[in-house]
Amino acid sequence: MYTGMLIHYPTDFKGLVNIHSYSGEKLYPIKEESVSFLSPQAEQAAAIVNSAYEEKWAAAP
Template identity: 45%
Template sequence: MLTFEEKLAIIESFPELERVNVSLGRVNFQFNESVYEKKNVVYHLHPNGNGFVYAGRLQGYQTDEKGMVNIRDYSAEELKKVIGESIQSLSAEEKPVEEAAIVGDNQEERWVNKDNQVLLLINEDDFWNIYFGLNLEESFATYEEAEVFLVEEGFRRG
């Protein structure tokens, strides 16, 4: 197991992360350029070596209900990998070709549920349409109606 100091050195090697000291000697590291509400990449790194990294948008990690993976027993390579992937998952990314074709020049919002499923809400020709991939799922006359539907279905703005 890496020590607190070794983990700090690895985490601080990512210039895009900003250190935030919290209570009881714990430290958070935030990615302020995140395109999502989530900004904490490293959460509650404790002097005893325990801590968490956000992996809620990643595949292949055992996460808790907040999308965090425990890094207590991570090697240096594993820690670097999960932090890099976490930052990338929160970064602005190119839209897939299918998504770009649907959205075009229209106003859009991404909505995500707890399983990281993504729906697109797009304003097209005076309607608010909800897409899952290339499929039109629902259509509403007002933004408010679409928003109520999305919230009731367990989605939130991503």
């Protein structure tokens, strides 16, 4: 599941969370946060963390 730059969930270099690492109860709030993060209102917040994301992506193998 794509979480973008939600820093309190471990992701791979693409921003994906392994859904097999979480139960259904724990996965639901992650999904809700991800949807909120990716909504148009979150674009301003995304701009703040964009440079960190670009650094993470550039460092990917």
